[in-house]
Amino acid sequence: MDAGGLRAMKDKSYSSFDDFKADIKEFTELCKKKHPNSKEVKKSSVKLVKVVASDLKYIKLCAQCYRNGIKSANSMIELCDPLHLLIWGKTEGFNYWPAKLMSVQGRKANVIYFGEFLNAQVNVEDCLIYTEKRPDIKARIVEYDLFKVALKDAEKYISNIKEKYGFFNYAERIVHINPEKLTEHCDNMIKPIEEPEILTVPPSASEQVDSTQKQNHWNHQLPINFQRKAVYHTQEHRGVI
Ligand SMILES: [Zn+2]
Numbered sequence: 001m002d003a004g005g006l007r008a009m010k011d012k013s014y015s016s017f018d019d020f021k022a023d024i025k026e027f028t029e030l031c032k033k034k035h036p037n038s039k040e041v042k043k044s045s046v047k048l049v050k051v052v053a054s055d056l057k058y059i060k061l062c063a064q065c066y067r068n069g070i071k072s073a074n075s076m077i078e079l080c081d082p083l084h085l086l087i088w089g090k091t092e093g094f095n096y097w098p099a100k101l102m103s104v105q106g107r108k109a110n111v112i113y114f115g116e117f118l119n120a121q122v123n124v125e126d127c128l129i130y131t132e133k134r135p136d137i138k139a140r141i142v143e144y145d146l147f148k149v150a151l152k153d154a155e156k157y158i159s160n161i162k163e164k165y166g167f168f169n170y171a172e173r174i175v176h177i178n179p180e181k182l183t184e185h186c187d188n189m190i191k192p193i194e195e196p197e198i199l200t201v202p203p204s205a206s207e208q209v210d211s212t213q214k215q216n217h218w219n220h221q222l223p224i225n226f227q228r229k230a231v232y233h234t235q236e237h238r239g240v241i
Helices: 003-011 017-034 039-061 063-067 073-077 144-165 179-190 211-221
Strands: 086-090 096-105 108-113 119-123 127-129 197-199 230-232
Touching: 017 039, 039 063, 039 119, 063 073, 073 144, 086 108, 086 119, 086 144, 096 127, 096 144, 096 179, 127 179, 144 179
Parallel strands: 197 230
Antiparallel strands: 086 096, 086 127, 096 108, 108 119
16 A cells, blocks of 8 residues: 555545545455455455445445435334435335435436335336335235335334425326426425415495405405415305406
């Protein structure tokens, strides 16, 4: 290992993941050279290189998830900024499974499945925005216990979203993710639900209200967006709108 590598390791000043990986590799080679007959050193060196490669992969996916605890339930239920879209992901040959969308490149989505913390590349066509019921409701789930854990963790993730943003919206139907609209998908997941506008009955003619007051009353009562549904509490609506 050269002095530059050692200094970088000591100062934690690597400028790239590859530099760090290269130093670890070099470090293990040095250890093996110093202890050529040690099986333990050889075994530990292989393990270290593998662990570093795996951790770097997760850090590249999302450093915040990694900080929350690599391959743990905590990393799955904690929220990152920006938020990961909650989806049903499907690996070929398996059922739809709750997952967090990490990234999309071309027609491939990178996801981490709840319950098993498995990182996988799946087709964009096999990623659906999260619905309350699973999309393949009739399909048999073989690993049922693990699936229950995954559902539970996905619900914890939803609770955390509700706590932070006030809302969580399930997709009401089957919606495939659109790589061009990932931000929109995330926004829809947490945007306030539009409740039907509740209007009260306009004042009747018998009510002694002058015309200016009536106008003000209705200005106040009219829905902001006329396209939104209006629901009246009584049958005495007089067709003002
Ligand atoms: Zn994350």
